[in-house]
Amino acid sequence: MTDFWKSNQRRIAPWLFLAPGLFMFAVYVIIPIFQSLWISLYDWDGLGAKVWIGTANYVELWDDDAFYTSLKNNVIWLILYLLAVPAGLFIAIFLNQTITGMRLYKSLFFFPFVISQVVVGLIFSWFYAPDFGLFYKLIELLTGQSIAILADDRFVTYGIIAAGLWPQIAYVMILYLTGLNNVAPDQIEAARLDGAKGWRMLWYVVLPQLRPATFIAVVVTVIGALRSFDLVSIMTDGGPYGSSRVLSFYMYEQALSEYGYRMGYGAAIAVVLFAIMMVFISGFIWKMWRDESER
Amino acid sequence: MVHYARGALALTAALLMTTAAVAQDKRVVKYNADYDPAPLAAMEQVIADFEAANPDIDIQLNNFDHEGYKTAIRNFLTADAPDLANWYAGNRMAPFVTSGQFMDVSDVWEANGLKDSLGSALASMTIDGKQWGVPYTYYQxxxxxxxxxxxxxxxxxxxxxxxxxxxxxxxxxxxxxxxxxxxxxxxxxxxxxxxxxxxxxxxxxxxxxxxxxxxxxxxxxxxxxxxxxxxxxxxxxxxxxxxxxxxxxxxxxxxxxxxxxxxxxxxxxxxxxxxxxxxxxxxxxxxxxxxxxxxxxxxxAPTDTVHIPSGAKNVDDAKKFLAYLASADAQNKINAAMGQLPINKASTVADDPFLQAGFQMLSTADGGIAQFFDRDAxxxxxxxxxxxxxxxxxxxxxxxxxxxxxxxxxxxxxx
The missing domain is CATH 3.40.190.10 (Periplasmic binding protein-like II)
Structure with a gap:
């Protein structure tokens, strides 16, 4: 036994250290993925017996208006949420100065990311609230029209995304601020001697050095957009008449909410969302792998 | 989710009762509910009365947040069933009845003559010819x-x-x-x-x-x-x-x-x-x-109800409590506090113009009583x-x- 241990110690030890993590990952991530795939092939109310229905849930999804509304909203989320990257970069560069009290300003800008998404949702709901909301009053003053953002199917998704952008920009800003700390001063110096200024300096000298930060910022923003759920749930509950649903919320609604007793259908939505996420995640992993292996 | 400790109240009740000076081994009935503050106080009173009449039974009320309860019930019915649980009449209880999560309590109805005394709610409590719970309040x-x-x-x-x-x-x-x-x-x-x-x-x-x-x-x-x-x-x-x-x-x-x-x-x-x-x-x-x-x-007029989950451990005592909850006395008490209408026909309606008007309106409705869209559909x-x-x-x-x-x-x- 001890001989075996001695001769194989170096090969076994990493696996021993990995074991707790792998176990948790398998139990809470890998196995549930396959369970969801499996449940999506059944008609099940979460309480009684499961009935095998094959791909019927997916066939139903294909013909479900609410599913397409959710999908469309997810695409809008994805595109608009990415605005957090340039906006965060802009604020980070703006804050990357040495002025007295800069630490205070930085932490104030970071503040929205610290407060809970639930609180963000509530703040913005009041901001948009008809009759007394600040934004509502402002629009009324400027245009004479009274628009309740969260009750209007034309604006509701954009209203929620704006709320989501507020903390997301702060998050991206912090990523860039740490990145800016690592920008080599000698290269800036050299570029300056060569006469680079403004946009050219940013584009050709600073940004290439910020590539790792940009990569992380894009990854967290894309994932954040796709899994958006809390803000929708708090601000509108998917309403008015389901026009602000996103896939993750629709899944919850069908499987787990007050009127949702369709585990199989919910699982099918989850599988579709997973497939969409997989496209991005494999893209990111492929890029990371390429970066690490070729350089 | 509020965990409501019944211990303190049970203790004071025990101290007040001279006969119950010695602590006994009580049979526990677990009750999951979703009361707002005023009805909660009334239900505590009803429970205290029931426990006074049945000193060997201890009802442990576990009160949930109203909205959270609607999703929590599915978890606790399958995972850790209490002996009693609040829910609603009509089609709203159908998922739990058809999946076998609620127990048939027709015998409670039969033994206590509830088909007569709770007659107005009989139809909304019946699925497949059996009764699946006891109604305690409704409102117009x-x-x-x-x-x-x-x-x-x-x-x-x-x-x-x-x-x-x-x-x-x-x-x-x-x-x-x-x-x-x-x-x-x-x-x-x-x-x-x-x-x-x-x-x-x-x-x-x-x-x-x-x-x-x-x-x-x-x-x-x-x-x-x-x-x-x-x-x-x-x-x-x-x-x-x-x-x-x-x-x-x-x-x-x-x-x-x-x-x-x-x-x-x-x-x-x-x-x-x-x-x-x-x-x-x-x-x-x-x-x-x-x-x-x-x-x-x-x-x-939506009706609120109490049910016995199939996974209940103390079914006998839970049925005793249901029978008590169906009585005119208990229904008077809780409805006076909730500001709602009792179902037992022998009970009295509180002296409140809106309740009186509602009672008048419902008792003369010759067309029928609907539950509510989300309970009927x-x-x-x-x-x-x-x-x-x-x-x-x-x-x-x-x-x-x-x-x-x-x-x-x-x-x-x-x-």
Whole structure:
């Protein structure tokens, strides 16, 4: 036994250290993925017996208006949420100065990311609230029209995304601020001697050095957009008449909410969302792998 | 989720009772519920009385947040079932009955003569010829109105007999001219809109048709359904504009402030109106106006119930408590505190003008008593229906698309 241990110690030890993590990952991530795939092939109310229905849930999804509304909203989320990257970069560069009290300003800008998404949702709901909301009053003053953002199917998704952008920009800003700390001063110096200024300096000298930060910022923003759920749930509950649903919320609604007793259908939505996420995640992993292996 | 420790109360009760000086090994009954503060206090009193009569039983009440309870119940029924659990009558309990999560309590009904004493709720507690729980309270829906708003707009204040439908619609025009919302509601949580639909449909097409519709026997594209929406279209322009963005309590505030005149609501809203400063002098109540002449008058009165989960461990004592809860005495007590109506026919209605009016209205309803849209229709249909009602109140021009969507869902849900 001890001989075996001695001769194989170096090969076994990493696996021993990995074991707790792998176990948790398998139990809470890998196995549930396959369970969801499996449940999506059944008609099940979460309480009684499961009935095998094959791909019927997916066939139903294909013909479900609410599913397409959710999908469309997810695409809008994805595109608009990415605005957090340039906006965060802009604020980070703006804050990357040495002025007295800069630490205070930085932490104030970071503040929205610290407060809970639930609180963000509530703040913005009041901001948009008809009759007394600040934004509502402002629009009324400027245009004479009274628009309740969260009750209007034309604006509701954009209203929620704006709320989501507020903390997301702060998050991206912090990523860039740490990145800016690592920008080599000698290269800036050299570029300056060569006469680079403004946009050219940013584009050709600073940004290439910020590539790792940009990569992380894009990854967290894309994932954040796709899994958006809390803000929708708090601000509108998917309403008015389901026009602000996103896939993750629709899944919850069908499987787990007050009127949702369709585990199989919910699982099918989850599988579709997973497939969409997989496209991005494999893209990111492929890029990371390429970066690490070729350089 | 609030874990309510019954220990302290049980201790004081034990100290008060001289006979129970020695602590005994009590048989525990676990009870999961979702009471608001006032009913919670009343239920504690009912439990204390029951425990005084049955000193060997200890009821442990575990009170949940009202909204959280609706999703939590599915977990605890399957994972860690209590001996008693709160829920609702009608189709709302069907998922738990058909999946075998609720226990058949027909023997409790039989042994205590409840089919007679709780007769008005028998139909809504029966699935497959068996009873699945015991109802302890219900409340009427109707139109609550602000007398001051009527006076401000120069409209005659309705008497206890209410107004005719044409009168109601023409009143709305006057309210609009005075800058007051004729009807207010807050449909952010969807269900308040269903109350308006239920009454319009009951008044336009009658109880039988309404029940057939919620049971999936009639198409949503039926002309009679369209007739209901045609009546709705008459008052749609006078409903609070931003109702989809506000909760029902926000709409109640509009009524209290006199910015709105009428509110189709359940009697539980009276407490909110009065907290806002209204009194019996300026808060009025009337039944929903008759639309189709001569149709038997049906009313809406949702019933709240207590059930025994199939996984219960102490079934015998749980059944004892159900029998006690069905008694006139217990129902008097809890309903006086909740401001609602007891179901036992031997019980008395509290001395409150709104409860008295509601009792009068319900006991003379010859058409029938509906539960509520989300209790009469199965979950998926209810959700889709209420979204449709909300959409119609915002965009009445989408009616055809809404009805076609609901019809598509009906064909899927009731197979």
């Amino acid at each position: 829906w109707g139109i609550y109105f602000n007398r001051d708003a009527y006076k401000a707009a120069g409209v005659d204040v309705p008497g206890p007999e209410g107004v005719s439908w044409d009168q109601f619609v023409s009143n709305c025009e006057k309210f609009a001219a005075a800058g007051i919302d004729c009807i207010t509601t807050g449909t952010k949580a969807l269900w308040p809109g269903a109350g308006i639909f239920d009454y319009l449909n009951l008044r336009t097409n009658g109880y039988e048709f309404h029940m057939d519709l919620t049971a999936g026997k009639v198409a949503w594209t039926d002309d009679k359904v369209r007739a209901t929406f045609a009546e709705w279209a008459k008052i749609q322009p006078y409903v609070t504009k931003n109702h989809a963005a506000i909760d029902w309590q926000d709409a109640a505030a509009l009524l209290v402030q006199g910015k709105a005149a009428n509110y189709v609501m359940g009697n539980f809203a009276v407490a909110v109106f009065k907290e806002g400063g209204m009194t019996n002098d300026n808060l009025g109540f009337m039944g929903f106006p008759e639309i189709t002449p001569g149709i038997a008058r049906a009313e809406e 199965p979950a998926e249909m209810a959700k889709a229906g209420m979204e449709g009602f909300q959409e119609f109140m915002v965009k009445p021009e989408n009616l055809d698309a809404i009805l076609e969507r609901l019809e598509k869902i009906r064909q899927k849900v009731y197979q």
